[in-house]
Amino acid sequence: MKVINLVLNVIWLIFCGLWMAIAYAIAGIICFVLIITIPFGIAAFRLAGFMLWPFGRTTVEKPDAGAASCVGNVIWLVFAGWWLALAHIATSIPLFISIIGIPFGWANLKMVPISLMPLGREVVPSDEGFGGH
Template identity: 80%
Template structure:
């Protein structure tokens, strides 16, 4: 199973992972330069790692996320989230043009919610038990 995840991650990395991860890193750098938005930058870097190597990991909501995460997500959505969501949409279109790329296109579309609202979520391995999440 680990070999399959590795192969999927390598294919993902070559076809869209590197480009989307670079977009998240750019958003993170801009957020860190603005100082007040450093928490957004940290979230962006965290998601960049997830976008770079997604198979075998998933994003789950944190139970301790409060109203500050909600407010932060609205701010993120307005300034960076929709750009990144459009990036996921645009990179999924060429993936849907080939038989092999269709699952990767769907995986790319499934990442749109985390690109729109990243705060209050954490990235965990998929082999971790649900009770431990």
């Protein structure tokens, strides 16, 4: 299973992972520059790492995430989440055009909810998560 994840991650990295990770890193840098939004920057960098190498990992809700995560997700959605979600959708379109890219297009679309509301989530190995990638 690890060999399959390695192959999938390398293909993902080449066709969309690098670009999506750069988008999340840009969001994180902007959040760090604005200082008050550093917690959003931390979430953006965590997701940038996930975008680079997602197969074999998943995100799950943190059991101790509270109301602050909910409020933070609304703020994130307004200022960064919507354009990251659009980037996932735009990246998935060319992947769907090729037969080999279809699974990666679906994987990209599955990341839209994570891009919209990342706070209160953590990245874990798939065997610890629910339902894998």
